[in-house]
Amino acid sequence: MAVTMQDVARRAAVSVKTVSRVVNDEPHISPDKRARVLAAIEELGYRLNPAARTLRTGRSGVIGLGLPDLREPYYAELAHAVLQQAGRRGLTVLVDPTGGDRDRELALLRGRGGGLDGVLLYALGVGAEDADAAALPAVLLGERVEPGVAAAVDADPAVAAAVAHLVETGRRRIAVLGADPRPGSPGARRTAAFRRAARDAGLDVDEALLLDVGPRWGRQAGAEAAARLLDSGRPVDALVAHTDALALGALRAALDRGLRVPEDLAVVGSGDTEDARYAVPSLTSIAQGTSEVAGTAVALLEDRIEGRAPRADGARAAAAVELRLRESTLGVGVA
Amino acid sequence: MTAAAEGPAEGPADRTPADPARPVTMADVAAAAGVSVKTVSNVLAGHAHVRPGTRDRVLAAVDALGYRVNPFASRLRSGRTGVIAFALPHLYQPYFGDLAERVIAEGERRGLAVVIEPTDAVAAAERAVLTGGRRQQVDGAIVSPAALSPAEVERLRVEGPVVLLGPRLGAPPADQAVMDDRGAARTAVAHLLATGRRRIAAIGATPRGGSAALREAGYRDALAAAGVPVDDALVLDAPDWDRRSSGAAAAVRLLGSGAPFDAVFCFNDAMAFGALRVLASRGLRVPDDVAVVGFDDTEQARFSTPPLTSVDPGQEQIARTAVELLVDRIGGYAGEPRVVVAEHRLAVRESTGGPRTPVA
Numbered sequence: 001m002a003v004t005m006q007d008v009a010r011r012a013a014v015s016v017k018t019v020s021r022v023v024n025d026e027p028h029i030s031p032d033k034r035a036r037v038l039a040a041i042e043e044l045g046y047r048l049n050p051a052a053r054t055l056r057t058g059r060s061g062v063i064g065l066g067l068p069d070l071r072e073p074y075y076a077e078l079a080h081a082v083l084q085q086a087g088r089r090g091l092t093v094l095v096d097p098t099g100g101d102r103d104r105e106l107a108l109l110r111g112r113g114g115g116l117d118g119v120l121l122y123a124l125g126v127g128a129e130d131a132d133a134a135a136l137p138a139v140l141l142g143e144r145v146e147p148g149v150a151a152a153v154d155a156d157p158a159v160a161a162a163v164a165h166l167v168e169t170g171r172r173r174i175a176v177l178g179a180d181p182r183p184g185s186p187g188a189r190r191t192a193a194f195r196r197a198a199r200d201a202g203l204d205v206d207e208a209l210l211l212d213v214g215p216r217w218g219r220q221a222g223a224e225a226a227a228r229l230l231d232s233g234r235p236v237d238a239l240v241a242h243t244d245a246l247a248l249g250a251l252r253a254a255l256d257r258g259l260r261v262p263e264d265l266a267v268v269g270s271g272d273t274e275d276a277r278y279a280v281p282s283l284t285s286i287a288q289g290t291s292e293v294a295g296t297a298v299a300l301l302e303d304r305i306e307g308r309a310p311r312a313d314g315a316r317a318a319a320a321v322e323l324r325l326r327e328s329t330l331g332v333g334v335a
Numbered sequence: 336m337t338a339a340a341e342g343p344a345e346g347p348a349d350r351t352p353a354d355p356a357r358p359v360t361m362a363d364v365a366a367a368a369g370v371s372v373k374t375v376s377n378v379l380a381g382h383a384h385v386r387p388g389t390r391d392r393v394l395a396a397v398d399a400l401g402y403r404v405n406p407f408a409s410r411l412r413s414g415r416t417g418v419i420a421f422a423l424p425h426l427y428q429p430y431f432g433d434l435a436e437r438v439i440a441e442g443e444r445r446g447l448a449v450v451i452e453p454t455d456a457v458a459a460a461e462r463a464v465l466t467g468g469r470r471q472q473v474d475g476a477i478v479s480p481a482a483l484s485p486a487e488v489e490r491l492r493v494e495g496p497v498v499l500l501g502p503r504l505g506a507p508p509a510d511q512a513v514m515d516d517r518g519a520a521r522t523a524v525a526h527l528l529a530t531g532r533r534r535i536a537a538i539g540a541t542p543r544g545g546s547a548a549l550r551e552a553g554y555r556d557a558l559a560a561a562g563v564p565v566d567d568a569l570v571l572d573a574p575d576w577d578r579r580s581s582g583a584a585a586a587v588r589l590l591g592s593g594a595p596f597d598a599v600f601c602f603n604d605a606m607a608f609g610a611l612r613v614l615a616s617r618g619l620r621v622p623d624d625v626a627v628v629g630f631d632d633t634e635q636a637r638f639s640t641p642p643l644t645s646v647d648p649g650q651e652q653i654a655r656t657a658v659e660l661l662v663d664r665i666g667g668y669a670g671e672p673r674v675v676v677a678e679h680r681l682a683v684r685e686s687t688g689g690p691r692t693p694v695a
Contacts, residue, residue: 070432083453097436249638252642
């Protein structure tokens, strides 16, 4: 038999009303009660009854989540975080792998086949010029900061920290994987942050080291771009990749060529995924506050679906963005 | 206002027709062609009793406005949603990320959207999906149980169109698209034996049964066939298959036990990556000191250090078969539960002495 809100209330020793308030993320509940209710929800596997919600609100209880690729560790971990947050609120998530393709992202923003209450989109193809394309409540994930619209992380300080760290450890010829010429794209934003950081560190930026790897930021794309660079004979002693998947691909390509990491080539990823922590050598990576971003995104989307003004904690996930130093820049036996 | 509430002829009143983001409705087409909505509907449905001049005007308006039949509305009429669910324990386990991409692609080829339903490996959630408690929005579900034991799954009264993944069941309550867990494990271990390894550890045993028990049985089969005795000190439990840390912890225990070993068979790639990490940290060379084999042949297997030999349990076939079986059931097929076993294949890479194959 399906677990009901009454079951959760009984297990947590609170009223049904309290359970309802926790589930709907309403304020002014003691942390202790909230923790008890969430524990009971996990334990019993409780989910809001979507049919009841649909009858009550006229909504489907389904939101769309557009992500470039579920095979990439960062997106998989982000998807998991979004699914958990959404499930707790009784929302079903329809995951749509867009491949970073602009047309598919636009189709999702326009509601695709219908039946969606709202959309979360990690946009790679959609640019600033498409900001009005959404035909239903939408929240963009990623690095574009628009109040009330985007659940974004500001990775600039961490990019600067990565460049400073590489320069401190003697690197001068730093390549970027994921440079993207389209204005407003995550790649363009990251690359702009890289340029500023490099200039601050007194480096001349060699444009030939800023590599556009196309829309799919996966392992294979990273390997191919790094292989082209390394085979070109152009001097390079470090590489900053915009995802861990790109970095893992580049790492493999470097090792395949007999290069030592980090002695010959230092590598920095982004996302601080499990893959980064367990790689050999372990991968220095920019942590992006995945669960905070997911929580903010789902809360923002609910606000928009329900027509509420965005909450004060608004556009920017106060995410723990920081550089995690590991063997791929420090060397073995240090991290 | 939601997209779900929009029928083709009744756009929400609070949107102006000038709104470029608003989908074009049948009413817009009717207005542009100077005919009734009913006439537009008749033309699009291909009904014969429409005057040719009227038909041309309607079709011209359809083209000019870029009108598309609203699939959600047609699904309402057919009583179907055009959506199937894929319930899996965790997306962050590489195997499920890979498999989800394949199921989504297979669904797309058949015009079906796929909802990913994470169960978090919670038995109550798995039970709810299988018995229909969480399936109001979909036509059917592909379910990969992780928390429920095979015996518990067999006892469930499965509701509606369902295809089960996971270990092969003796008396499945629904169609199954399965891998040959035992045979694939046997292949992996036979490969290690063929390359001269004799002290082969196994990482990933659990007392829960299911796939773990089958893969352990395959490991024992291969050793027995080669006349190599099983040393129980080399069979390591790893309760959480979804985490690399699980494989890493088992490898630490194995090294700490002092039992000599020259190979490790991990019951999935995630745990193998954890084991590879620990072996590297301890200065052991793979494959010279220890050969390592995984199971799943995930994308990361080609990129690990060194690249990981792994059994592909037939992922692509499983995804394709699962969607095919489910489509049959949604279409009304009501026969006894069917079982399709995918063919497996060993991908030999450097972690067992295979050739160096640059990824790019």
